Amino acid sequence: xxxxxxxxxxxxxxxxxxxxxxxxERFGRLEARLxxxxxxxxxxxxDLAHMYGEIVEQHTHADQLVARxxxxxxxxxxxxx
Numbered sequence: 001x002x003x004x005x006x007x008x009x010x011x012x013x014x015x016x017x018x019x020x021x022x023x024x025e026r027f028g029r030l031e032a033r034l035x036x037x038x039x040x041x042x043x044x045x046x047d048l049a050h051m052y053g054e055i056v057e058q059h060t061h062a063d064q065l066v067a068r069x070x071x072x073x074x075x076x077x078x079x080x081x
Contacts, residue, residue, distance in 0.1 A: 073079045
């Protein structure tokens with residue numbers, strides 16, 4: 001009877017260990033996927049920062065052009081008002 005109970009306990013422990021191994025493998029795959037996502041997000045953030053920098057440069061250039069046009073209009077007395 002005791003041998004029977006011990007076998008049953010060992011059988012359950014083996015089943016638990018097998019399930020735990022499956023979960024460990026899945027957890028490892030999930031960690032790898034999460035790492036890939038973090039890398040992708042970091043790349044997107046870098047790209048967005050670069051695009052923002054370009055937008056700022058374009059705005060600065062446009063502001064400089066507006067200032068030059070206003071100066072030309074003042075010199076030629078073309079401004080309204």
